[in-house]
Structure formats: structure tokens, C-alpha cells
Amino acid sequence: xxxxxxxxxxxxxxxxxxxxxxxxxxxxxxxxxxxxxxxxxxxxxxxxxxxxxxxxxxxxxxxxxxxxxxxxxxxxxxxxxxxxxxxxxxxxxxxxx
Numbered sequence: 001x002x003x004x005x006x007x008x009x010x011x012x013x014x015x016x017x018x019x020x021x022x023x024x025x026x027x028x029x030x031x032x033x034x035x036x037x038x039x040x041x042x043x044x045x046x047x048x049x050x051x052x053x054x055x056x057x058x059x060x061x062x063x064x065x066x067x068x069x070x071x072x073x074x075x076x077x078x079x080x081x082x083x084x085x086x087x088x089x090x091x092x093x094x095x096x097x
Contacts, residue, residue, distance in 0.1 A: 004063065008082045011062035017055045019043045021064060024078035031073050032056070 011017055016039070023038045024030060030038070036052050039045040047055075056076060059065035063082040067074050 004082060005085050007062040008064065008086065011058050011064055014055065014058075016045060016047060016052075017059055019045060020052070020055055020059065021078060024065065024076060028077050029075045031075060035076065 012021075019039055020035060023035060023042070027038075032049055032053055035056070036047070036049050039047060039052065056065055056067070060067060064079055066077045066079050068077070069075075
């Protein structure tokens with residue numbers, strides 16, 4: 001569990017990855033092409049598709065993004081479950097004290 005939480009913090013440390021999660025929170029189930037377009041238009045980020053793909057790989061490794069294939073398209077979905085130990089550790093404990 002400790003390694004997994006470390007992966008989550010590493011994934012969240014990068015502002016582009018946080019922007020990707022923001023976009024998936026706003027509109028879940030996007031393709032790489034859609035994510036790239038939204039990052040450019042809404043956040044002014046001019047990352048290449050390869051760079052965004054690498055960011056998605058980090059988010060997937062941390063469990064924050066899940067991908068599913070449909071034909072030649074790969075759809076990305078946010079998964080907030082890996083954030084639960086963080087919420088439990090610092091937010092819920094504080095509320096019950």
C-alpha cells in the first residue's frame with residue numbers, strides 16, 4: 001500500500017497530469033486526441049501526443065486512470081479509488097477528532 005500511495009503522489013506532482021485528471025473529471029472517457037485538444041484549448045498546454053501518452057501511462061501505473069479499448073480507440077477514465085487512503089489518513093481522521 002505504501003508504494004501505491006507513493007505512486008499516487010508522484011503522479012499528482014506534475015501539473016500536466018493534474019490537468020489531465022481535471023479534464024477527465026469534467027468529461028470522463030476521452031481518447032488521447034480529445035485530451036490533447038482540451039489541454040491545448042483550455043490550459044494552453046502544447047504537449048505532444050507522445051508526451052500526453054506518457055503522462056497517461058504514469059497515471060495508469062498509479063491507478064488514477066483506467067483505459068479501455070474499443071476498436072482502434074482507447075478511452076481513458078478517471079479512477080479516484082487510489083485517493084481513498086490519502087483521504088482516510090488526513091481528512092476523515094481530522095473530521096472525527
